[in-house]
Amino acid sequence: MKTNPLKLYRIPRKVVWICTTTSTNDLAKYELLKDPRPWQAFFASEQTKGRGRKGNNWISLKNKGLFLSIVLPDVNKELQNLIPIVTGISVSKAIEDRIKKISNKDINIKLKWPNDIYLNNRKLGGILCETRYHGLINRIICGIGINLTYHPKEIEHINPATDILTETGVVINSGELVNPICNNIWFYLLNLKEKRTDIVTNFLKRDFLYNKYIEVISPVFMDTQNYISKDGIRGIAKGIDKNGALMLESYGIVYRLISGTVSLLKEPKKVLRSSI
Ligand code: BTN
Secondary structure, X not given: OOOOOOXXXXXXXXXXXXXXXXXXXXXXXXXXXXXXXXXXXXEEEEEOOOEOHHHOEOOOOOOOEEEEEEEEEOOOHHHOOHHHHHHHHHHHHHHHHXXXXXXXXXXXXXXXXXXXEEEOOEEEEEEEEEEEEEOOXXXXXXXXXXXXXXXXXXXXXXXXXXXXXXHHOOXXXXXXXXXXXXXXXXXXXXXXXXXXHHHHHHHHHOEOOOOOEEEEEEEEEOOOOXXXXXXXXXXXXXXXXXXXXXXXXXXXEEEEEEEEEEEEOOOOOOOOOOOO
């Protein structure tokens, strides 16, 4: 591992591999009780209770995926929505670089706001960020799941998935991605505020939703004191703002959303009026 002169210590500061665990996010939370320092990485060959967003299971078969959790320092509240964005960019770049190195192939990984990673129009992985309150110092536990040589087939009709082997014919070992991902995230989090323009530009190049007609269920609106609409909102995705909020154009108004579940709609027959 190379050291960067800007770094006062190696990144990641500590890497823990475990053969089997319930969930690397839970392992990281438990280990934080003993050592609260940021930039520790925990990865497993297998998870028995892998967790996805919205309480979903994350199928985590032995040696078939990347199951990684990184302990990150807390950031200002206004910048918090950038964490999954920065993580998505960092993971995408680490995988693309690795594939290029092994096979000289170019792939283009896309990001579906807020937390999904896509390859060739199929879900390749996801990010689950959780905050651990540790006295006055909070930590963000950033969980990353990537399908390397297997993907679940059961959800084919709802949300088609894929894996790196299927799409590229290349086998990546999960351990090879840990250091590059941590280093990429570290780069963006150092002076995060100043790097926002760069982050937005980078995200837009990978934006899976851009100019697509979408529906956001349980949207949380930024401009209305975190108003949560019971109804969904439909519109055209217009990228993200400098704080990582989704820009959604509906009836000529651009709304900024800080959370919600996004699905693609077939055609913009009628853009439903939002309930705010
Ligand atoms: C999603 O798309 O729903 C997010 C999936 C996140 C899965 C990862 S695997 C490593 C970490 N440990 C977990 O239990 N979940 C995350």
